[in-house]
Amino acid sequence: MTVHRGRWSLEDRLERPLRELPFDVPPGAASITVELSFEGGVIDLGCHGPDGFRGWSGGARRQYTVGAEWATPGYLPGELEPGIWHVWLGLHRIPPDGVPYEVTITTSTSAARHQDEAPPPPPERPPPRDLPAPDGLRWLAGDLHSHTVHSDGTLTVHELACLAASRGLDFLAVTDHNTVSHHPLLPAAGAHAGITLLPGQEVTTDLGHANVFGDVGWVDFRRPSADWAAFAAARGGLMSINHPLSGDCAWRHPLPEESRPRFAEIWHPSWWDRRWGAPLAWADLWRPGGVVPLGGSDFHDPGQFKNLGEPLTWVLAEDGGAASHVLDGIAAGRTAVSAGRDAPGLLRVDDELIAVDADGTVLIRPDGRRTAIRGDRVRIPADAPGMHRLETHENEVIALCG
Numbered sequence: 001m002t003v004h005r006g007r008w009s010l011e012d013r014l015e016r017p018l019r020e021l022p023f024d025v026p027p028g029a030a031s032i033t034v035e036l037s038f039e040g041g042v043i044d045l046g047c048h049g050p051d052g053f054r055g056w057s058g059g060a061r062r063q064y065t066v067g068a069e070w071a072t073p074g075y076l077p078g079e080l081e082p083g084i085w086h087v088w089l090g091l092h093r094i095p096p097d098g099v100p101y102e103v104t105i106t107t108s109t110s111a112a113r114h115q116d117e118a119p120p121p122p123p124e125r126p127p128p129r130d131l132p133a134p135d136g137l138r139w140l141a142g143d144l145h146s147h148t149v150h151s152d153g154t155l156t157v158h159e160l161a162c163l164a165a166s167r168g169l170d171f172l173a174v175t176d177h178n179t180v181s182h183h184p185l186l187p188a189a190g191a192h193a194g195i196t197l198l199p200g201q202e203v204t205t206d207l208g209h210a211n212v213f214g215d216v217g218w219v220d221f222r223r224p225s226a227d228w229a230a231f232a233a234a235r236g237g238l239m240s241i242n243h244p245l246s247g248d249c250a251w252r253h254p255l256p257e258e259s260r261p262r263f264a265e266i267w268h269p270s271w272w273d274r275r276w277g278a279p280l281a282w283a284d285l286w287r288p289g290g291v292v293p294l295g296g297s298d299f300h301d302p303g304q305f306k307n308l309g310e311p312l313t314w315v316l317a318e319d320g321g322a323a324s325h326v327l328d329g330i331a332a333g334r335t336a337v338s339a340g341r342d343a344p345g346l347l348r349v350d351d352e353l354i355a356v357d358a359d360g361t362v363l364i365r366p367d368g369r370r371t372a373i374r375g376d377r378v379r380i381p382a383d384a385p386g387m388h389r390l391e392t393h394e395n396e397v398i399a400l401c402g
Helices: 010-015 157-166 183-193 225-234 278-286 323-331
Strands: 002-008 018-025 031-038 042-049 052-058 063-067 083-093 099-108 137-143 171-174 196-205 208-213 238-241 263-267 292-295 312-318 335-338 345-349 352-356 362-364 370-372 377-381 388-391 397-401
Touching: 002 018, 002 083, 018 099, 031 042, 031 083, 042 063, 052 063, 052 083, 083 099, 137 196, 137 323, 157 171, 157 183, 183 196, 196 225, 196 323, 208 225, 225 238, 238 323, 263 278, 263 397, 292 312, 292 335, 292 397, 312 323, 312 345, 335 345, 345 388, 345 397
Parallel strands: 137 171, 171 196, 238 263, 263 292
Antiparallel strands: 002 099, 018 083, 031 063, 031 099, 042 052, 042 083, 137 312, 196 208, 208 238, 312 335, 335 397, 345 352, 352 377, 362 370, 362 388, 388 397
């Protein structure tokens, strides 16, 4: 057993917010258990072994176990390599009078055991929405931001997949914070529920969050944010800036213009009054020519105010709907965002904009020109690149398209 105890001060956090506490894993160890106790403040928790990253749970847990066959959600099971390991402590919120803490690490020759819960029955899906699309392509309904028990969500991967399918989603990005422990579970859960699950990670820091989509491996949140985008791109993934104006999660990482991702979660539940134009102004300033708009619910718990698919991201993708097809559609900028699956929408198909179920709204082009929409399916020539939107007569944004 190894015990670390002390008091973290505000000065400690300012000097270096991520701390590493060493412990030795002897040959023959089959599992390790780490327990953290502290009073006041917020301390995040994670783990690193001699061969690299082994897990992260942030502030969602104060205990974890890692073994050869099973690990606490958020952590990676696998053989325990002998040598020096480290408990990661993120000093997220440390008050002026400090935070007393104690970390206890126990190694065992007994394997970690856990009984997996049976998945819920496959859900019934509502019928798909009939939307105009070119031959071989289809508008897929999805959500690009969600969490499970592998970070600070309350549902298992299977439960989340079934809930998403029951709401008529074709795809869902599962983007747990600073971990990829959920990735191996996605194919089976998606097949069971009848939905495409995109592997993702919400790279989470005090200066902002970003989603990385694709099976690219663990993205090291300790690195500069420009490295996250380069890492993702080199492995065929995509990076999106999350909720760039959302409270203390707003994006504040410095990024040179040439390193800024094209993709941004412009529409997030924190944009609760969509007459507020700041997210649109941010998008105009972020990159010359604007951004590819994305939307995500940031779903954590059925009891919260955030619902899966609200907002909803539409992706024009190959008819098969595989994860690679969805990512290809996003990469090509074939996206649209609406308030929900059956809400008014604005789609771009070839050289046309199509306003769907949006009678009485106003189309606003990137150069500011405005056109009143009269009818339930109105086609308008797409004579300008960039992000277009629909607004109500009270200037409330109700749809975006790339």
